[in-house]
Amino acid sequence: MGPALCLLSAACFGAMAIFGKLAYAAGVSPGALLLVRFGLAAGLLAMLLLLRPGLRRDPAGPDRQTGPAHVTLGVLVTALGLGAVGYAAQASLYFAALELMDASLLSLVFYTYPLLVTLTAVLLGRDSLTPGRCAALVAASCGTLLVLLGTGGVDFHLLGVALAFGAAVTYTVYILVADTVVHRLPPVMLSALVMAGAALTLAARALVMDGVDLSFGLQGWMWLACIAVVSTVLAMLTFFAGLRRTGPSTAAILSTFEPVVTTALAAFTLGEILTPVQVAGGLLVLSSAAALQVRRARPGQHGPVSRQVSADHSLPPRVNA
Template sequence: MSTPRARSARRGAVLVLVSATGFGMSAVFAKQAYAAGFNVPTMLSGRFVLAAVLLWAVVAWRRAPLPRGRALAVCVGLGALGYALQAGLYFGALAQIDASLTALLLYAYPALVTVLAIALRRERPDRRRLAALGCSAVGMLLMLGAGGVGGSAATGGVLLALGAAVAYALYLTVSAGLPAGLDIFAVTAVVCTSAAVSMVVAGLATGSLHAPGQASGWLWIGLLAVVSTVVPIAGMFVGVRDVGASAAAILSCAEPAVTVATTALVYGERLTPVQAAGGLAVLASVAVLQLRRRSAATAAVAVSCDVPSPTAGDEHVRETPRPPRRRGGAARWGLRSLRPGGVGSRPVGSGRPVRVDRPVTRGGAHPGAEVDRGPRHRRGAGG
């Protein structure tokens, strides 16, 4: 008979794969919206507005606390600048080159994040990371050096896709500095709202917002917002808690595979054998980056906009040592200090801060780790 932990792990793996599938199908929805007469600014404005409305409904239902002060300012900046820029570059590339190549080029971001982490001295250039960087570099050379990437339009699309990878790497690096304890749905709602405002203002300023030529285009915008934004966020949120961040990040590599498969089925797009080999090398670098040195380690995951975080699982569990017990009073006689009701009724000293996983989602920022701070009388002012 399967244990509850095994059932939970299976459920988490399924939810992560469902999330990756939803994200991977965004390319098909976007290309269908383009065919219906949407341009990139109008499509992204509609996507962000609808996704923000749905996310705020989830926040209201969960009664989640909102970020404040500096954290709120960082979330607004991540949405208005980082999220909007990354999505604009990515979906702009989709309008010029094949979606399969765009998705694989975007996966250069884990290597870029690792380079930034080493440059900022957050990580050490050990053999595992150097091997992943080399694997990613070889994969990129194979994809860009293969046939079918020539021409001015294709070159522009490649540059946009690589620019999206750079923008996303910077986004993750900044979002990793957000404080712990932020609710992921609240952060995601703030980021999506900021991105929506940014895209609408930019569209109005440039006169690029317009109604689509076909009313069916709004159906594809709705699918892009629901199937490729809100549902994957929720699925990844639960899935990472069940399987752990490292396993979730590796399972999320199914996303570009879904993009390649769906665009090949719908549009007949095909990668050359050399491009396919390069794409596999890039995805292998992601798996290498997620391999854990210690089997007991768990992870804190950066919340993302469009692709899973490469730093998922890079942090170890950190526990503060239990304070020494005083041999006197109730402790001396083996009695427990209790408080009536709530968390205060647990034994004194029963809670220790423990890092737990956070989901890889799109449209948010790094919420940090949740902390079980123990009995209320040990939490200090404000609880």
């Protein structure tokens, strides 16, 4: 289930670029897009927690049926900080770069983050760089490169590249920090806190910058709703649920499926054509995802055991469903 959840998350995130283009065409500004995206997502998740109290239970607690998640002040601050600092900064850098450079080159630079996550996790001693994972990382990176370079020539903008790489570094830190709290909070609660933190930061920025223009029409609100529901709420819930089961390196490598989805959706909805090079790149990414799902069971085990150990070392290793 872990790899499948990560792939679903990547597909939802991949659709955001299409929704974003359609929202821009409907008169939505980047500032309004970010503020409404995170604000609406935070509200939806809060409502979900109110209507479904079971989602507040700690799935790793001693009482899985009735035990509510125990939220310490440190975990609460970390979760809010993930949104207020990490997610808000990453999204702001990403969309700032998008205004200066082509989307294909932006994606190419931004998707250096799987390599950054994997290498940093290994250097921190939080993950192991096995031969299989190395091969999957190389295949996924090469596949992403082929998908993006298959779009043709791109315009190089030094500041845009710097902003895009800054977004990749920020997202790397975000994933590694999220991995320390993802086992201590239910996915819906963690997602709600992250979205609330990001919404507060963007709201404060809007006040300082004299607000944002929300006078666009119904069509713009429809695409913003798609971004909030599909490419934010569903995408984040499935990402955190997948991260719990796979760990940061595997989750990051599987996230390289996102630009493949973006390119394919652009071909179907925006009339862009998939070239043979892009098809080959997509197949490479899919093959790396399939390779990461192959687990070697230890003698005497009847199912694959996750190598990811909870950040709370008092918890036992999780068995993948």
